Amino acid sequence: MKTEDLIATLAADPAPANGPSLEQRAVTGVAMGAAVSIAVFAAFYGPRPELGDALSDLVSLAKTLLPLFLGAMAGLLALRAARPGASFGMAQRLVWIVPAAVAALLVWAFATTPAAQRLPLFVGHSIHVCLPSILLLSLPILGGLIRALRQGAPVQPARCGALAGLGAAGLATALYSLFCVEDSPLFYGVWYSLGILLVTALGAYLGQRKLRW
Numbered sequence: 001m002k003t004e005d006l007i008a009t010l011a012a013d014p015a016p017a018n019g020p021s022l023e024q025r026a027v028t029g030v031a032m033g034a035a036v037s038i039a040v041f042a043a044f045y046g047p048r049p050e051l052g053d054a055l056s057d058l059v060s061l062a063k064t065l066l067p068l069f070l071g072a073m074a075g076l077l078a079l080r081a082a083r084p085g086a087s088f089g090m091a092q093r094l095v096w097i098v099p100a101a102v103a104a105l106l107v108w109a110f111a112t113t114p115a116a117q118r119l120p121l122f123v124g125h126s127i128h129v130c131l132p133s134i135l136l137l138s139l140p141i142l143g144g145l146i147r148a149l150r151q152g153a154p155v156q157p158a159r160c161g162a163l164a165g166l167g168a169a170g171l172a173t174a175l176y177s178l179f180c181v182e183d184s185p186l187f188y189g190v191w192y193s194l195g196i197l198l199v200t201a202l203g204a205y206l207g208q209r210k211l212r213w
Contacts, residue, residue, distance in 0.1 A: 022152050026079055029144030030171070036140035037172055045133070045179040054183065062105060063188040064177040067196070070098040071170025078145065078163035082152025082211070098170075102193060105185035113186065121184040127191055130180065134195030135202075137172035138165070142199065146206050154211050161207015162200050169199035 020028070054060045073095040080086040113121060124130075145164045154160035173192050182188055 022082060022148065023079060025148035025151055026075070026145060029146075029148035030075065030141055030167075031144075033141035033144030033168070034171060037137045037175060040137060040140075041175055041179070045176070047178050048181050051178060054181075057183070059105070059109075059185065060183045062101065062185075063180070063183070063192065064174050066098050066101055067170040067173035067177065067192065069170075070095065070196070071167045071172075071174065073098075073167075074163050074170055075145065075167035078149060078160055078167055079152075081156065081160035081163055082149045082154045084153055084155050099193075102185070102189045106189045109185040109189070113184070118186060121182075122186040122190065124182045124184075124187040124191070126180065126182055130176070130182075130191050131195045131198070133176050133179075134169060134173050134192070135199060137175055138168045138199045141171055142168035142203055142206070146203070146210055149207075149211055152211075153213060154207070157211035158204045158208040160211055162204035164207065165200040165203015166196065168203065169196040172199070 048054065055064070073091050076091045077088055077095065080088050080091070109121075110118065142165055145168055146161065149160060149164060152160075173196055177188070177192075180188070182191075
């Protein structure tokens with residue numbers, strides 16, 4: 001075949017269809033991971049008794065809504081971190097609402113709880129369940145998100161992975177909160193935060209290993 005004929009043939013062939021965008025891959029990865037996490041939750045945890053009554057109390061509701069909001073904002077930041085030069089925009093400011101709200105709840109709970117009850121509420125009775133559960137429920141979501149982010153090109157892969165871990169942990173913590181009966185910010189403000197930080201550190205480690213160019 002002559003060169004001119006080859007060029008003409010290639011020009012006549014339809015261009016390959018574009019694959020899913022990074023955002024589409026991330027949504028798919030999170031959705032698939034969340035489906036696994038929900039299945040694990042349904043099999044081994046399940047909703048707490050009188051969940052509706054608990055969610056009608058704003059302090060109890062906060063332990064679900066705050067990590068859910070954190071998961072959404074951190075996931076968005078992870079996507080932007082996977083694109084060189086992308087602006088983090090308003091999300092990088094909105095994400096700070098969560099630690100600020102948690103700190104405010106902790107101060108309020110400490111001030112309004114009788115001194116004799118502070119330590120028992122802080123320790124609770126489910127730390128040994130809380131921390132491993134947040135990690136367990138986060139893993140499928142984190143795995144799906146890290147796999148999607150590999151299609152990007154993060155300049156700082158550890159930071160991108162940490163944001164993915166933060167997002168996964170936020171969503172998983174919101175799910176776990178539907179099972180947990182520890183409703184004092186003295187408990188969930190500390191131990192949920194610790195679980196989220198552990199998953200964030202795991203995300204940073206995975207990002208450094210899996211998201212490098």
